[in-house]
Amino acid sequence: MLSKKTKYGLKALTYIAKKEDKSPVLISEIAENENISRKFLETILLLLKNTGFLASKMGKGGGYYLIKDPKEITLASLIRILEGPIAMLPCVSLNFYEKCADCPDEAACSLHKLMIEVRDNTLNVLENKTLHDLTFD
Amino acid sequence: MLSKKTKYGLKALTYIAKKEDKSPVLISEIAENENISRKFLETILLLLKNTGFLASKMGKGGGYYLIKDPKEITLASLIRILEGPIAMLPCVSLNFYEKCADCPDEAACSLHKLMIEVRDNTLNVLENKTLHDLTFD
DNA sequence: CTATTAATCTATCGGATTAGTAGATTTATG
DNA sequence: CATAAATCTACTAATCCGATAGATTAATAG
Numbered sequence: 381m382l383s384k385k386t387k388y389g390l391k392a393l394t395y396i397a398k399k400e401d402k403s404p405v406l407i408s409e410i411a412e413n414e415n416i417s418r419k420f421l422e423t424i425l426l427l428l429k430n431t432g433f434l435a436s437k438m439g440k441g442g443g444y445y446l447i448k449d450p451k452e453i454t455l456a457s458l459i460r461i462l463e464g465p466i467a468m469l470p471c472v473s474l475n476f477y478e479k480c481a482d483c484p485d486e487a488a489c490s491l492h493k494l495m496i497e498v499r500d501n502t503l504n505v506l507e508n509k510t511l512h513d514l515t516f517d
Numbered sequence: 518m519l520s521k522k523t524k525y526g527l528k529a530l531t532y533i534a535k536k537e538d539k540s541p542v543l544i545s546e547i548a549e550n551e552n553i554s555r556k557f558l559e560t561i562l563l564l565l566k567n568t569g570f571l572a573s574k575m576g577k578g579g580g581y582y583l584i585k586d587p588k589e590i591t592l593a594s595l596i597r598i599l600e601g602p603i604a605m606l607p608c609v610s611l612n613f614y615e616k617c618a619d620c621p622d623e624a625a626c627s628l629h630k631l632m633i634e635v636r637d638n639t640l641n642v643l644e645n646k647t648l649h650d651l652t653f654d
Numbered sequence: 655c656t657a658t659t660a661a662t663c664t665a666t667c668g669g670a671t672t673a674g675t676a677g678a679t680t681t682a683t684g
Numbered sequence: 685c686a687t688a689a690a691t692c693t694a695c696t697a698a699t700c701c702g703a704t705a706g707a708t709t710a711a712t713a714g
Contacts, residue, residue, distance in 0.1 A: 382605045384702065387617075390628055407661075415619035420703055426662070439711025440659045455631065468519045480524075482552035490651040491527055494592065494642075501638040505631075514627040521673065544690075557674055563691070576682025577688045 386462040388416045389424045393433070393458065394514040397450040404436070404443030424462070431461045450515065456506035466506065467499040474499075523599040525553045526561045530570065530595065531651040534587040541573070541580030561599070568598045587652065593643035603643065604636040611636075 391414045396405050407425060411418040425444050428434045435447045459466055460475055470478035471486055472495040483489050528551045533542050544562060548555040562581050565571045572584045596603055597612055607615035608623055609632040620626050 381602055381607070383700095387606065387628065388619075391619075394627060404660095415621075417703060419705085422661080423703095429661095436661060437711075438659085438661045438709075441712065442660050442710085444661090465518055469524065470518070482525075482528075484552075490531060490653065491524065494646060494651065498639055498642050501642055502635055505635050505638055509631060514631065516627065520671090541689095543688095554674060556676085559690080560674095566690095573690060574682075575680075575688085575690045578683065579681085579689050581690090 382459070382463055385420075385424055386459060388414070388421060389428060389462040390455070390458060390514065392416070392421060392425060393428065393446075393453075393511055396434070396444060396446055397511050398515045402445055404441065404445045406443045409443075427461065433458070433461070450512035451510050453511040454507050455509045455511070455514075456503060458511070459506060466502055467495060469495045472496045472499050474503075519596070519600055522557075522561055523596060525551070525558060526565060526599040527592070527595060527651065529553070529558060529562060530565065530583075530590075530648055533571070533581060533583055534648050535652045539582055541578065541582045543580045546580075564598065570595070570598070587649035588647050590648040591644050592646045592648070592651075593640060595648070596643060603639055604632065606632045609633045609636050611640075 392410045395410050395414055399405060407421055408418060410416065410425075411421045425434060425436075429436055429444070433446070433448065433453065434444045436442065436444050456466060465473040465476040467473040467476075469480065469491070470476060471480045471483065471489075471492055479486070480489075483492070486492050529547045532547050532551055536542060544558055545555055547553065547562075548558045562571060562573075566573055566581070570583070570585065570590065571581045573579065573581050593603060602610040602613040604610040604613075606617065606628070607613060608617045608620065608626075608629055616623070617626075620629070623629050
């Protein structure tokens with residue numbers, strides 16, 4: 381299951397992307413409209429800024445704004461930042477690979493094979509959907 | 518990511534299913550062969566017993582054995598017991614549905630729609646693979 | 655130059671979950 | 685009765701999650 385951090389992050393980005401004008405959006409505005417704890421949302425937006433999805437402006441007229449085209453931001457890339465691995469096991473993760481301590485032979489592990497299949501099916505959706513796709517309903 | 522509990526549970530069941538004879542398998546034997554903490558494995562096997570996948574026999578010659586045909590046990594059903602929801606959000610879970618507190622209108626939520634798609638892709642794999650499929654490599 | 659606005663930084667915090675451990679008890683076999 | 689094996693009860697340490705409080709820095713308007 382996705383953490384609230386991830387869910388809130390995706391909703392906040394969708395909220396920002398939905399605004400056609402490029403003027404900065406207030407944390408408070410997003411928090412209120414999406415029913416997210418304001419302070420919690422602060423840390424999430426900061427993360428998205430530090431990882432290159434958002435930029436911000438301080439002071440009056442400030443806020444957060446996108447620095448990429450929503451069509452270029454895959455949901456897979458967002459989930460990897462917000463949540464971490466998309467795969468069900470570390471040993472089948474493309475971006476967060478880790479060997480299973482208990483597994484002597486990965487190639488012979490039937491669980492490994494299964495989880496690769498699950499991963500590929502999930503990625504097939506998440507790599508081909510973008511933030512732009514979340515902006516209509 | 519799946520918890521170790523889930524991973525160990527699936528590996529233990531696979532281990533038991535691989536044995537052609539129906540004689541009970543010792544916890545210790547599974548623990549040693551699959552590199553699982555013995556005490557932790559105890560609780561996992563007990564859970565699988567209480568949920569109708571395994572039966573056990575106490576005392577000498579005892580152990581755990583399957584009470585269903587491995588071909589009849591879908592991996593989805595096992596993961597639901599061991600891990601919980603398969604869906605990425607409670608609001609798209611078939612077996613563990615919960616309304617999102619922050620979401621006023623589920624039908625209008627674009628995240629909701631996306632996660633249904635991910636769920637269906639995952640289930641398509643997990644509902645169609647069985648414990649039997651894990652017994653070859 | 656000052657007041658205001660808004661993001662940023664630092665520091666906690668309670669509660670839940672995870673992955674285990676310890677030890678006593680019950681049940682079955684020979 | 686001795687032994688083997690699952691079962692039950694009860695902890696624990698470490699980590700993470702979601703959230704909060706308060707001080708600080710940066711930008712703008714007047």
